Amino acid sequence: MATEVAAPLDGAAVRRWTRSATAARARTTLGERLSEAWGGFVTAGIGVAVAGGSLASLRERIALAGAPVTGTTLPASLTSAALTLVALAGVVVVLARLGPVSATPAAAAWWLPLPADRRSLLRGELVRLTVAAGAVAVLLALPLVLGAAAAPTAASVLGGLGAAVALAVAAVGGTALLQTGRRGRGVAGVAGAVAGAAAVVPAVAGTLAAAGGGPVGVPVAGTLPGWAPAVAAVAAAALLVQADRGLGRLDAGRLLAGGATARDAGGSLLSLDTRQLGRALAGRDRPPRRSRRFSRVRRPWQAVVAADLAVLARGRWQLGQLAVAAAVPVVVARTEGLGALPPAVWAGCLVGWGLAATAAGRAAREAHGAPELDRLFALSAAAVVRSRAVVPLVATALVCTLSGLLLGVGTGLLGSWALLGLAAVPAWAAAALRGALRPDPDWSGPVVSTPMGVLPAGVGATLVQGVDVGVVGSLPLLAALGTGGPTPLLVAVQGVWALLLAVAVLVQLGRRRSPGS
Incomplete structure (x- = not known):
């Protein structure tokens, strides 16, 4: 008697069934979702417009400014590069703290025990994280691109946005690739050290140049060629593909730990509790190398x-x-x-x-x-x-x-x-x-409705x-x-x-x- 072998569960099908069941039991209508999306889009647009106008005004004020109180020795291009490096390192730190690929407690309880392909189960998380990182990069880079030049062109705006998105996607792909290879434990520390060096080195160089009476000499950087964002995009896509191939090696313990951190951080961010957000993203302290008795402590x-x-x-x-x-x-x-x-x-x-x-x-x-x-x-x-x-x-x-x-x-x-x-x-x-x-925050009193929620x-x-x-x-x-x-x-x-x-x-x-x- 021939036995029929059941086909293994498909992770994409599991995610699709979950979305269908969630939509069937949801109380939110399509019109409400579209209204919320439109409200978020308008809010983001207003923020980008205000930030771009502020940067343009700042550029005009710099052009009309008088003599500085302290000697200016750092070129603006060097400071911009340092700021970009700090921002990229900050993104890597946050991604490393969140996993970056993780599973919420509900997903860890219902999805991970299923006899389904874990790679296809977790692919949706990687895609959502990539899209979110790209969207945030566009929102943050658009005011800078619009306010950096006196007369921005379509090519300059698209090139700047493409470079920002490529860096964000590369950060997601790189940290996810290290996570799948089980080599991501020290990523946050390395990124923090890079951010610290990016801030301290220009300060030291500028101070030494001020003491010597001359500016910091750096080579003048020309306009990025048109193929540079394309090469960056290809490299970021390659990192994402390699990270996707290793999703099946992620164990449930790390996924659950990252999901718990992401849940706490998301709740703290939505409630504007920055103190709890810092606790959620904080790393472990260094263990003491030796015990100390504090013999001088008397009171x-x-x-x-x-x-x-x-x-x-x-x-x-x-x-x-x-x-x-x-x-x-x-x-x-x-x-x-x-x-x-x-x-x-x-x-x-x-x-x-x-x-x-x-x-x-x-x-x-x-x-x-x-x-x-x-x-x-x-x-x-x-x-x-x-x-x-x-x-x-x-x-x-x-x-x-x-x-x-x-x-x-x-x-x-x-x-x-x-x-x-x-x-x-x-x-x-x-x-x-x-x-x-x-x-x-006192949740027992009156509440107000905001774009971030109640x-x-x-x-x-x-x-x-x-x-x-x-x-x-x-x-x-x-x-x-x-x-x-x-x-x-x-x-x-x-x-x-x-x-x-x-x-x-x-x-x-x-x-x-x-x-x-």
Whole structure:
């Protein structure tokens, strides 16, 4: 008697059946989906138009700007290349944290145990990720392409967009290929090191050139030939094809871990909870090479400080973030064109010092997630807050002072610039604590409808807590940049103003974090 052998399940058919069953049970009509898609398209178009107009206005302001406060030694092309490298490294880090190919808990429970071809099951995930990366690359690159040239042409716009899409697709294909070969564990660390070098090297080169009295000499890059985007697209497609061939080798454990991370990160992004988003994308800390007894720790507040130092030292990213934070203001101030715009240099200082505050506040963010640890110390809530301010104060002091020192090279006011950076430290240390200990979004109250979905009312005010103190505390720095450089009066005003803001923030945090809360 002949036995009939059942054909193996086809992964594409499983995905098709799942989509049909989901559509049959969905309550959303086709008209509602089209309306949501149109709303998202209009929102993206408005954002691109606003960004393109802002960049065009910035180009005009650069053309009409006067003499810079600090010597500009970096060509704009070099800074643009460094920024592109940082953006590409950031994409690789996010992809490596998410898998990049992953399976949600539902897919891992229902799809992966099926006797179906895993390669065809996971191909849809790779395709969706590639399309999403390409769409994001277009949205981010379009304003830059439109605002970079005075009279952009169709060829220049299409060439720039093609290059951006090719880089994004290559990042997806490369990280997926490493994942299928089980060699993707160190990709995020390598990408982070590349991003750090892309920010620090131009800052060092610009400072050395300013000390020597001449600009950084780089070869002039001509227009990219028309075949360059085509070659990049072919290389990206080749990476995708090789990654697709290895999808069947992915094990369920890694797919499930990546899916859980993607779910947490997506939920945090939609709810605008940047603190939880950072936790979802954070890597593991370095294990200590040897145990430390902290023999000099005698009092409870010293134990808090020692614990914060240990968290900062064992983090894989925090020390690199501090180095990048010191370099960002220098790169902006030394770049030809941007250095002549005081608001642009001030924005560079805000970005760099905000990054330093984020890195220095990591221990406080972890304490906010596990408040029971603070109750183990024989300290009041106000004393715990003051103790947790020590590490952010030291870290931001190093970064802000170093940034000010490097900005002053070649200006003849080296000490004044260093003191101006040091005077802003209390505000940024307080910003680190205020951002780390800000309350979670309150979902029990009223909600509002946004293009990203339903969000709690007032979530925007919660999101900027911490950043607001740093921005307001750095207003005297903007005045110094706009008036030609720091003066003793402006340095004193900056120090007093930042100190008053810091004291007010510490008092407010100490009262809010009551022992019984």
